[in-house]
Amino acid sequence: MNAPELDHREIAPYDESQFVSRIEEMVKEPGFEHAVRWVLPDVDYTQFVALLRSCRNKREFQVQIMQNFLERLEAHTTSGITTSGMENVNPEKSYTYISNHRDIVLDASFINLSFLRKDMKTSEVAIGDNLLIYDWITHLVKLNGSFIVKRNLPTRQALEAARQLSNYIHYAISEKNESIWIAQRQGRAKDSSDHTQESVIKMLALGGKGTVADSLKELNIFPVSISYEFDPNDYLKAREYLLKHRDPDFKKTQHDDLFSMETGLLGYKGRVHIAFASCLSSMLETLPADCDKQEVYHRVCHSIDCGIHGGYKIFPINYVSYDRAFDSDMYAERYTTEEADKVTAYIEGQLDKIDVPDMTIQERNFLRTYMYTMYANPLRNKLIAAGYC
Numbered sequence: 411m412n413a414p415e416l417d418h419r420e421i422a423p424y425d426e427s428q429f430v431s432r433i434e435e436m437v438k439e440p441g442f443e444h445a446v447r448w449v450l451p452d453v454d455y456t457q458f459v460a461l462l463r464s465c466r467n468k469r470e471f472q473v474q475i476m477q478n479f480l481e482r483l484e485a486h487t488t489s490g491i492t493t494s495g496m497e498n499v500n501p502e503k504s505y506t507y508i509s510n511h512r513d514i515v516l517d518a519s520f521i522n523l524s525f526l527r528k529d530m531k532t533s534e535v536a537i538g539d540n541l542l543i544y545d546w547i548t549h550l551v552k553l554n555g556s557f558i559v560k561r562n563l564p565t566r567q568a569l570e571a572a573r574q575l576s577n578y579i580h581y582a583i584s585e586k587n588e589s590i591w592i593a594q595r596q597g598r599a600k601d602s603s604d605h606t607q608e609s610v611i612k613m614l615a616l617g618g619k620g621t622v623a624d625s626l627k628e629l630n631i632f633p634v635s636i637s638y639e640f641d642p643n644d645y646l647k648a649r650e651y652l653l654k655h656r657d658p659d660f661k662k663t664q665h666d667d668l669f670s671m672e673t674g675l676l677g678y679k680g681r682v683h684i685a686f687a688s689c690l691s692s693m694l695e696t697l698p699a700d701c702d703k704q705e706v707y708h709r710v711c712h713s714i715d716c717g718i719h720g721g722y723k724i725f726p727i728n729y730v731s732y733d734r735a736f737d738s739d740m741y742a743e744r745y746t747t748e749e750a751d752k753v754t755a756y757i758e759g760q761l762d763k764i765d766v767p768d769m770t771i772q773e774r775n776f777l778r779t780y781m782y783t784m785y786a787n788p789l790r791n792k793l794i795a796a797g798y799c
Contacts, residue, residue, distance in 0.1 A: 417574070420574075421557050421558040422578060423468065423534055423555045423556055424468075429553065430463075430466070432549050433465065436549035441546050442550070449479075449675065468532075471554060480522075481523070487642075488682050489682075490681060491520055491524065491683070491684065492723075495721070496524065498686050498687070499686055505590075505629075505631070505689065506583060506631045508592055508594050508606070508610075508718075509591065509635060510599070511604070512602070513638070517636050518535040518591040519535075520636065520682060521591060521634060521684055524684055533555075533590050533591040534557055534588050534590045535551075536590065537557070538558075538596075539561055542558070543664050561596075573617070576614055576615070576618075577617040579614065593610075594714060594718065595607040600650065600784075601784050603787040604715070604791065608707050614626060614629060614631075615706075623697050623706050627691050627694040630689050631714070632688070634685065634717075635717070635722055636684050637681075637684075637725075639679065639680025639681040639727060640677075640678060640679055640727070640756070641784070642673050642678060643677070644785075645781075648761075649764045650662065681723070685721030686721075687720065687721055690710065690714070697709070715791075716798075719792050719794065719795035720792065722789070727753050727756070727785050728789040729741035731781075731786040732785075732786040732790065735782040735785075757782065761777060764777065
């Protein structure tokens with residue numbers, strides 16, 4: 411085994427030599443069986459475990475286990491997944507897909523499902539170690555091709571972890587010929603206004619060779635946008651916003667993270683659309699050789715945002731919410747009275763789920779505006795992108 415593999419084993423997905431032993435460890439954990447029966451209530455668990463044990467590599471695991479699971483989720487929790495721009499993806503190349511981040515689990519999963527349906531290679535997926543609450547979750551995500559992002563470290567250790575992560579991503583693209591997926595920012599944008607964090611691009615540039623532009627060009631950065639008609643976690647994001655407003659030191663618990671994962675998986679998402687923009691390598695090639703690295707970071711972030719914002723699919727709830735959030739009738743012709751009434755009923759129903767004690771009328775009004783803004787922001791950013799990209 412060469413040095414890069416040894417260096418990356420701690421965060422890398424499981425390789426084929428580990429598959430059998432890790433599956434055995436996973437299926438023996440009572441928590442795993444409980445989770446499977448919760449998500450798949452009609453499952454024949456013995457038969458499911460036998461199918462798991464037959465998997466010898468990531469591709470078999472994804473085709474035999476994950477594709478079926480994701481298609482069942484699609485059937486029961488969405489009105490269908492559509493795609494655009496997949497013709498821009500060269501199946502022979504490896505990319506760094508960077509997308510907006512709505513759901514803890516499903517953003518990258520639905521993107522990979524789109525690849526599986528076209529018999530294209532999937533991407534390895536970045537996942538924060540804060541979500542690896544149980545050993546079986548670690549086994550599951552690493553069997554499925556995820557690599558680990560270390561969170562909440564002291565400054566010096568955080569820099570070392572960022573360098574390790576960047577080196578692994580460059581290694582995956584350049585030597586393993588694997589595509590990877592990473593979110594454009596750490597954590598989800600609570601107000602659904604998606605903007606690429608410069609720190610993510612700086613991390614990606616730590617690995618590789620040559621200038622910052624050369625290092626980023628190696629990665630074949632490819633913006634992807636994912637649009638959910640409804641965000642099952644919208645009321646949980648609003649709840650968190652209110653609790654932080656009441657107490658700036660409020661922090662989510664592990665239980666909060668688990669419940670958010672469960673809600674995102676099993677909650678209704680309506681229509682889902684995935685839009686592939688285009689690879690940024692050609693843009694990076696046009697930059698002057700003496701381009702300041704800060705300017706490179708700026709241009710890459712701007713290009714990613716343009717690709718993501720321009721790819722949003724806009725639904726009636728976005729038009730209605732824009733008019734409600736900004737007190738306008740600009741998009742009144744884009745939705746019917748019946749659609750507007752359904753949006754009102756939906757938002758009020760989600761607000762009713764927020765279990766914060768002693769919520770005042772003013773706080774509920776505040777959260778109502780917040781939720782309308784949450785659904786208005788994708789439209790707002792798409793409009794800005796149309797004018798500036």
